[in-house]
Amino acid sequence: MDELVQVLMTYDWGGGRGALAGITKRVAQVHGNPDDRDRLEGQLLLALESGAPLPAKEFVCRQLAIIGTARSVPALGRMLAAAATSDMARMALEQIPGPEAGAVLREALPKLSGLPRSGVAASLGQRRDAAAVGALCELLTGDDDVAAEVAAQALGQVAGARAAEGLARAQGETSGRVRRAILDARLRCADQYAAHGKREEAQGVYAALREGSMPEPIREAAAVGLKKMAKGATS
């Protein structure tokens, strides 16, 4: 095992950062060199799957966010269920390109509860994972309000017709912060419709959000959207 990685594996709260500096330098140096990148990724995975302290694993995840590939996804996926490691794993999984990271997040979502579930829902939104729309919609009306709020935010990021429909359906069954997040997500869907030239769909959502029963900021934002669309049509 690489000497720096061996030292890294002892890094704990309050520990020296010498090995970390060496590894961050090496991460930068493997840019444009896939063989070196693969070797370094392999070394980092050894640390990740070892009994190293959490700060060491968190540091590894930060590096995998920059250089990680599909090869790292299984190990990161195994960290999603535990509250102590779920957030750090998502740091890398949100950044790793390719379908594997999205797949492992989608597979994990229905098996999780509590904060790890909310976190994974957020990551799917950040990745704009259209394949996750169905699972995210299910969270909207579940008994976990925190997860429902995050799922609404994620659906707003993914947007598209299926997300817009799911959000509209769930709106009437929700209240409080979840409903507000759904309304906000619907705005984002309308914005995306408008950005893609789907004027009729956008106008429909904006009009619904302009109704008098809507919270004032939502009505106002819908008016901004309509005004922006009208301006776009005349310019």
Added chain:
Amino acid sequence: MKPTRTGKASTASKVTRRGFLGTAAGAVAAPLIIPASARGADGHVAPSNRITIGQVGRGIMGRGHLQRLIYDPKVQVLALCEVDRTRLKDGRGQVEDVYGEGQPGGTYKGFSGYSDFRELLARDDIDAVVVVTPDHWHTPISIQAAKAGKDIYCEKPNSITIQQGRRLVEAVQRYGRVFQNGSQYRSAPTIRRVCDFVRRGGLGKIKSVFTIWGGAGTPNPSITLDYALKGEPTPEWLDWDMWVGPAQGRPYNPAYHRNPIPGVVPWAFCEDFGVGASTGYHSHAADVIQYALGYEESGPVDIIHPSSGEFPTLTYRYANGTLFHLVGGWDQVKRLYHAVPDDARLAGSFGGLFVGERGWLTSMTGGGPIEGAPESLFDELGLPSRNVNLGENDHYPNWLECIKTREKPHSFEEIGHRAAALGHLTMICYKLGRSLKWDPDREVFLGDDQANRMLRRASRAPWNITA
């Protein structure tokens, strides 16, 4: 050069809030007995016409913001949110002492304290919020404030990553809010006049600009790090989980949190909480300089690392060829770049030195009068005084006025984002140790996947930063 935007934010929510306050003022916001001065007898603004404010955060900077706000007759501070109960108590005392003057028994009852900013944002009677938290909370709270229909004054830097900053711009614009970035140096009359002069071509084409970045040009540049300080027992008066918020979780250590006075805020050097030199001064300098260059809504196209050998210190190149050099100290301008005469004083911070075809000018604060040459430039500039008096800045009045007119303030969301983004670009360049090409329109690095993966960072559950 991109023109500064002049579009208006939206107006609808003002009517609603005023109506609410008009009918329910005694219950939630205004003094129990309204003094004559507050009714407008002495030219003061009546409570129903004041802009109602909630402030989030009361550390070193927060104390100053609160002090400024409670003596402003155009505003009424209704609430403060602070996760540190000792600070919340101090802030309550600060407000109630001032607002209690002239009240029966010297007491004031219209102020509320919170430890969760979402409760403050849920109040319909608050028009606007001032965000004065550690950096990692700037974007999430500002976005939530925009979604709650509040106008926003946010301390700089707006964000801790470039993507966060873009999300903030999107949310502010989606909800039609008035946003002022806390970069008040551009609003000091002397600095503004210098910047306008440079922007209008008073120095001719700008060849180079200089400002300070601690450690620039040395082997140990000032960048933030993933500190993992040893855990200590969390004080009972602090909601540490909320303090950490969307950042990666870590045990409490007072070095993250407590501010030495006077001194720098320690959290600024931990990459989850702050942006190091950008937090301290570079975001101010970036704002002033990009304003003068006409790139305040854009950015450089190259970030050139000193290892390239092209320049001795990290340098930005803008599309028009202007070079913006970071230096570790002002002596490097003379010693490494020979850009000004040896007898140039060069001192201060929060601005920069412009070198153009027709001469050179400074725009720093805290280092004495504006310098430049040839002397004839000052005849053209027509400065009433070369001294920089930051106290004369109209940054807050400009924001408060824009809340009423719905115009864009001096340093609106896009400008604030671009100033912060320059610091983030610097940090990424230093961390990767190589030059980078940047597309300021699409906000992506060209040909560098690693750098692009540093544009954003995942949030700790359940926080999720979305526009």
